[in-house]
Amino acid sequence: MAEHAHLIIVDSQSTHYPNRNTVTDILTDNFGRRHTYLRISLTERCNLRCTYCMPAEGVELSPREAILTFEEIERLATLFVEAGVRKIRLTGGEPLVRRDVEKLAERLAAIGPLESLAITTNGILLDRKGAALRDAGVDSLNISLDTFRPDRFFRITRRRGLERVLASIESALELGFDPVKVNCVVMRGINDDELTDFVAYTESMPVQVRFIEYMPFSGNGWNDAQFVSYSEMMIAIEDRYGPLTALQNGANDTTRSFKVAGWAGSIGFITSMSDHFCGTCNRLRLTADGNLKVCLFGAGEISLRDSMRTGATNSELKVLIDAAVKRKAAHHAGMYELADADDRPMILIGG
Numbered sequence: 228m229a230e231h232a233h234l235i236i237v238d239s240q241s242t243h244y245p246n247r248n249t250v251t252d253i254l255t256d257n258f259g260r261r262h263t264y265l266r267i268s269l270t271e272r273c274n275l276r277c278t279y280c281m282p283a284e285g286v287e288l289s290p291r292e293a294i295l296t297f298e299e300i301e302r303l304a305t306l307f308v309e310a311g312v313r314k315i316r317l318t319g320g321e322p323l324v325r326r327d328v329e330k331l332a333e334r335l336a337a338i339g340p341l342e343s344l345a346i347t348t349n350g351i352l353l354d355r356k357g358a359a360l361r362d363a364g365v366d367s368l369n370i371s372l373d374t375f376r377p378d379r380f381f382r383i384t385r386r387r388g389l390e391r392v393l394a395s396i397e398s399a400l401e402l403g404f405d406p407v408k409v410n411c412v413v414m415r416g417i418n419d420d421e422l423t424d425f426v427a428y429t430e431s432m433p434v435q436v437r438f439i440e441y442m443p444f445s446g447n448g449w450n451d452a453q454f455v456s457y458s459e460m461m462i463a464i465e466d467r468y469g470p471l472t473a474l475q476n477g478a479n480d481t482t483r484s485f486k487v488a489g490w491a492g493s494i495g496f497i498t499s500m501s502d503h504f505c506g507t508c509n510r511l512r513l514t515a516d517g518n519l520k521v522c523l524f525g526a527g528e529i530s531l532r533d534s535m536r537t538g539a540t541n542s543e544l545k546v547l548i549d550a551a552v553k554r555k556a557a558h559h560a561g562m563y564e565l566a567d568a569d570d571r572p573m574i575l576i577g578g
């Protein structure tokens with residue numbers, strides 16, 4: 228019976244929505260991938276201006292009324308959990324700049340069978356909000372950090388704040404978030420000489436440092452000269468530390484994990500560009516302005532906000548979600564094609 232709990236029976240009355248009279252698992256696509264992980268962007272705003280994420284000229288923000296309200300987010304989150312989502316991650320923009328984020332987290336954490344509520348943050352506001360988020364039911368945190376050097380931090384993020392981010396990582400561990408991951412986008416000539424410093428950080432810090440291959444997004448100035456592949460990173464790290472111990476990865480993990488034997492933390496690589504993991508992708512994204520995006524690198528989006536605001540019932544929303552999921556491609560384009568594509572900048576997607 229539990230096997231069938233995610234089957235949705237769609238009613239057959241309306242003429243405005245496609246695929247009536249279908250009985251379908253709305254979160255499974257045509258390649259058999261079940262999408263159990265929803266990433267919700269809470270805002271397009273940010274208190275940093277990372278060069279790889281936000282175009283130099285900034286982004287045009289949606290008007291306030293275009294952004295999903297907490298009630299709309301909760302409605303959609305509930306619907307997705309009913310359909311089979313078990314993990315939600317709040318992201319952005321910077322999710323902690325959204326007022327009362329801890330109140331939303333509490334409402335989401337209370338949704339029935341949800342198993343994990345996570346946040347990806349730049350850490351700047353975590354000293355103020357960490358305890359409240361933990362109490363609200365957030366269990367794990369990814370904190371972004373690309374350098375240990377203040378001058379570089381300023382160059383990469385166009386703001387100051389390195390000390391606050393480092394303090395946030397420590398306080399996240401003290402507060403008991405588990406896991407605490409540190410996201411580091413590796414760029415040649417910018418921070419690639421700090422790879423081994425990040426590995427050294429895991430000697431005493433029980434975090435997973437995740438090296439992310441630099442991805443092209445609209446307006447981020449990506450060029451292949453700055454791209455450092457997983458295999459190149461691995462060579463540099465093993466050159467310094469010797470062979471790493473490979474760790475077991477989960478079925479839907481996007482990270483290849485390793486550790487230096489005996490050290491407190493571990494490291495991982497997110498190889499979206501050199502070796503994509505689309506075959507096991509279980510993620511869906513909801514943008515801050517209410518669009519469902521079935522692939523981080525796909526321009527195809529549908530507005531669940533507009534449907535909700537014009538009176539769609541939950542059954543009708545599920546039909547729309549089903550149709551979008553069924554349109555998901557087998558895999559995303561290669562990095563050179565993506566570099567020429569005209570999609571949203573990362574800050575407007577929600578990483």
Ligand code: SAM
Nearest residue numbers: 279280319320321347348349371410442573578
């Ligand atoms: N503001 C939060 C933060 O920075 O953690 C959450 C949003 S941010 C868009 C989510 C993640 O995407 C961050 O870890 C960031 O480093 C990563 N990211 C942004 N642009 C990227 C790019 N061009 N290539 C790889 N990762 C990127």
Ligand code: SF4
Nearest residue numbers: 273275277280320349
């Ligand atoms: Fe802001 Fe995160 Fe993008 Fe940096 S990566 S500009 S912190 S949203």
